Amino acid sequence: MIEGISIYEILTLSSIVFFVGVYGFFTRENLITVLMSIELILNASALNFVIINTYLYPDFLQGAVFSIFIIAMAAAETALAIAIIINLYKLVASVEVKDTEKLKY
Amino acid sequence: MDFSYTILIPLIPLALFVILGIFSKKIPASISGWMGSIGLGVTFVLSYYAAYQYYLNGKVNGVYQPFIYKYNWMNFTDKLHIDMGVLIDPISVMMLVVVSTISFMVHLYSRGYMKGDDGYTRFFAYLALFSFSMFGLVLATNLFQIYIFWELVGASSFLLIGYYYTKPSAVSAAKKAFIVTRFADFGFLVGILIIGYYTGTWDFQELNNPEGSVITNWASTSFMGLSVLTWALILIFMGGAGKSAMLPFHIWLPDAMEGPTPVSALIHAATMVVAGVYLVARLFPMYYFIEDGFALQVVAYVGAISSLFAAIIALTQNDIKRVLAFSTMSQIGYMMLALGVSGYHGHDGLGFMASMFHLFTHAMFKGLLFLAAGSVIHAIHSNYLQDMGGLRKYMPITHITFLIAALSISGVPFFAGFFSKDEILTAAYENNILIYISSVFVAGLTAFYMFRLYFGIFWGKDKEYEHTPHESPMSMTIPMMFLAFMSIAGGYIHFSKYISPDHMPFEAHLNYYLAAIASTVGLIGIVLAFIFYKKENNLSERFSHAFGIFYKWTYNKFYFDEIYLFVTKKIIFGLVAKPSAWFDKNVVDASMIGIGNVTESFSYKIKGMQSGKFQDYAMGFISGGVVIAIVVFYLWIN
Numbered sequence: 001m002i003e004g005i006s007i008y009e010i011l012t013l014s015s016i017v018f019f020v021g022v023y024g025f026f027t028r029e030n031l032i033t034v035l036m037s038i039e040l041i042l043n044a045s046a047l048n049f050v051i052i053n054t055y056l057y058p059d060f061l062q063g064a065v066f067s068i069f070i071i072a073m074a075a076a077e078t079a080l081a082i083a084i085i086i087n088l089y090k091l092v093a094s095v096e097v098k099d100t101e102k103l104k105y
Numbered sequence: 106m107d108f109s110y111t112i113l114i115p116l117i118p119l120a121l122f123v124i125l126g127i128f129s130k131k132i133p134a135s136i137s138g139w140m141g142s143i144g145l146g147v148t149f150v151l152s153y154y155a156a157y158q159y160y161l162n163g164k165v166n167g168v169y170q171p172f173i174y175k176y177n178w179m180n181f182t183d184k185l186h187i188d189m190g191v192l193i194d195p196i197s198v199m200m201l202v203v204v205s206t207i208s209f210m211v212h213l214y215s216r217g218y219m220k221g222d223d224g225y226t227r228f229f230a231y232l233a234l235f236s237f238s239m240f241g242l243v244l245a246t247n248l249f250q251i252y253i254f255w256e257l258v259g260a261s262s263f264l265l266i267g268y269y270y271t272k273p274s275a276v277s278a279a280k281k282a283f284i285v286t287r288f289a290d291f292g293f294l295v296g297i298l299i300i301g302y303y304t305g306t307w308d309f310q311e312l313n314n315p316e317g318s319v320i321t322n323w324a325s326t327s328f329m330g331l332s333v334l335t336w337a338l339i340l341i342f343m344g345g346a347g348k349s350a351m352l353p354f355h356i357w358l359p360d361a362m363e364g365p366t367p368v369s370a371l372i373h374a375a376t377m378v379v380a381g382v383y384l385v386a387r388l389f390p391m392y393y394f395i396e397d398g399f400a401l402q403v404v405a406y407v408g409a410i411s412s413l414f415a416a417i418i419a420l421t422q423n424d425i426k427r428v429l430a431f432s433t434m435s436q437i438g439y440m441m442l443a444l445g446v447s448g449y450h451g452h453d454g455l456g457f458m459a460s461m462f463h464l465f466t467h468a469m470f471k472g473l474l475f476l477a478a479g480s481v482i483h484a485i486h487s488n489y490l491q492d493m494g495g496l497r498k499y500m501p502i503t504h505i506t507f508l509i510a511a512l513s514i515s516g517v518p519f520f521a522g523f524f525s526k527d528e529i530l531t532a533a534y535e536n537n538i539l540i541y542i543s544s545v546f547v548a549g550l551t552a553f554y555m556f557r558l559y560f561g562i563f564w565g566k567d568k569e570y571e572h573t574p575h576e577s578p579m580s581m582t583i584p585m586m587f588l589a590f591m592s593i594a595g596g597y598i599h600f601s602k603y604i605s606p607d608h609m610p611f612e613a614h615l616n617y618y619l620a621a622i623a624s625t626v627g628l629i630g631i632v633l634a635f636i637f638y639k640k641e642n643n644l645s646e647r648f649s650h651a652f653g654i655f656y657k658w659t660y661n662k663f664y665f666d667e668i669y670l671f672v673t674k675k676i677i678f679g680l681v682a683k684p685s686a687w688f689d690k691n692v693v694d695a696s697m698i699g700i701g702n703v704t705e706s707f708s709y710k711i712k713g714m715q716s717g718k719f720q721d722y723a724m725g726f727i728s729g730g731v732v733i734a735i736v737v738f739y740l741w742i743n
Binding site: 022025026027034097098100101102 | 718
């Protein structure tokens with residue numbers, strides 16, 4: 001519980017972060033920034049877990065634990081994505097989204 | 106009386122087979138031959154002891170009692186079950202004696218004949234397997250057990266015919282024998298199933314009881330004008346005809362001569378090929394009583410025609426083993442026709458007794474003929490009559506024993522074959538004059554072709570041999586001498602005291618009038634052969650020219666093989682298999698391939714929808730998710 005800040009304001013913040021992420025995911029040309037957008041989406045949901053846990057069920061810890069899980073998963077996912085991007089770079093000497101079209105069929 | 110030790114008779118060869126088979130690489134040839142011979146020697150002693158005990162003490166109030174030791178093996182219904190066990194009755198004991206004698210002699214003989222062969226131990230393992238299966242067949246207590254061992258003898262026959270597996274002709278002969286007999290066994294199996302379905306039992310004692318429910322109720326169900334049980338018996342006889350090389354399933358027997366000669370003596374002369382006769386004899390009360398013996402008539406005519414047909418072919422063949430093979434077929438035809446003309450009660454059972462008697466004597470002299478032929482082949486390394494001649498000087502023992510066997514099979518008085526053949530002819534004369542005339546004619550032909558062989562091998566032209574042939578070793582001549590003894594002495598056993606369809610001894614007397622006719626015909630055959638083949642001359646060529654087309658037909662065995670090839674290749678492969686293959690390829694397969702092709706071309710049409718940009722896919726995914734969320738929300742609201 002944070003003094004002077006209501007749950008609605010924090011949820012609004014997390015929604016903003018989420019949609020910024022979604023927007024970035026759809027529109028960015030660079031794979032690294034797409035990856036960063038995914039991180040934003042994950043962070044928004046982690047924030048939601050923590051906030052809802054703190055404001056609505058202060059006696060429990062599940063939300064906080066879940067957010068730790070999300071952080072761990074995000075780290076793993078990033079490592080994997082970076083590995084893919086590096087291999088892609090070796091292949092086409094670029095990290096642009098438009099250069100990945102080769103993989104279609 | 107206790108006959109439970111007879112279970113050892115099949116089990117000893119089985120143990121031998123397992124040991125020799127598993128350790129065939131480890132056991133040296135010198136030991137394996139002795140192991141096989143000693144094992145079979147023990148069964149030989151046991152069989153003779155069982156015969157002695159049974160025939161002397163097996164009677165209660167003048168009727169031979171069956172002794173049965175069995176346990177329940179598999180249940181189908183309360184009543185219908187398969188047992189495994191041992192049945193001791195007059196004919197099974199007689200068969201035990203035949204099989205163990207021939208098998209023991211062949212084991213002894215093979216020690217010399219197969220010497221130096223690579224697969225020596227394997228050969229003895231197969232022989233033991235065969236002996237086991239044959240003993241099991243003989244001792245079977247019910248139809249299903251006999252069928253199991255029936256197939257086992259077929260399999261061991263296959264293994265032994267194809268023993269020289271590097272020789273393509275042996276391999277194809279083995280396949281042919283297996284396929285032809287297996288095809289016939291299909292009939293046997295269907296017959297067994299019909300009997301199981303309609304009578305609810307497979308047990309010989311229940312089936313064969315003349316007052317039992319099976320025989321008295323034969324007319325209850327009929328199919329196409331005949332009782333179903335008659336059909337079943339005809340189908341069972343089909344299996345018997347396949348194993349016994351009766352027309353039209355005889356084509357495998359001449360080719361089976363590709364196997365080693367001891368195998369021909371054991372399996373294709375004395376034991377396995379008479380399994381068909383044994384089967385009919387085993388079910389004789391059924392054959393006789395059901396439908397007033399209609400199936401038995403079929404047996405009689407098939408036997409008579411086969412015996413005549415085979416005897417004619419045997420006249421023209423040049424491979425000595427093939428002549429003997431056709432001779433075997435002809436003699437088995439005799440046994441079948443004797444069963445076919447037999448009655449049931451008392452003296453009417455003469456044909457049945459004669460058939461078993463001839464089975465016994467035939468096993469002895471035909472086994473001997475094959476062993477002697479093997480001894481000749483062993484000496485000069487050829488099967489063909491053209492390569493032989495004047496061998497009497499080199500191989501005295503083989504010569505004498507072959508002569509005894511040939512006299513015996515020709516029905517010359519005081520040899521074993523004379524007595525048994527006379528009983529058969531008497532039975533035929535009393536019941537069916539047509540069959541009698543054909544049988545007498547066959548007796549003449551038999552004498553002629555046998556002495557054609559005899560003169561061709563041991564007299565005839567004096568050939569110059571590259572390697573001087575010499576007499577076979579003792580290991581081969583001793584069994585031959587024993588069988589020569591049996592080929593004379595076997596005829597003096599009073600079979601009618603021991604064997605009859607109703608298990609009651611009766612008195613059979615030699616019919617001198619008929620015996621005189623038969624032996625005169627036999628002697629005429631021998632004299633003719635003497636004129637034709639004693640000295641080298643061109644009489645036989647002149648005669649074969651005179652017969653022209655008929656000679657050619659006979660020489661080619663009436664083109665039976667060609668007919669079978671025509672039926673299988675042209676009709677079955679051409680008219681049935683090819684259209685089915687076409688249907689499978691163009692309808693069944695094609696429809697499946699068509700579905701695949703349509704899917705593929707459709708997917709080519711729509712693949713442009715894939716842009717390759719993952720953001721487009723994500724867009725699709727998210728907008729789909731949003732649409733579903735809206736729909737769910739809307740429905741929830743309502």
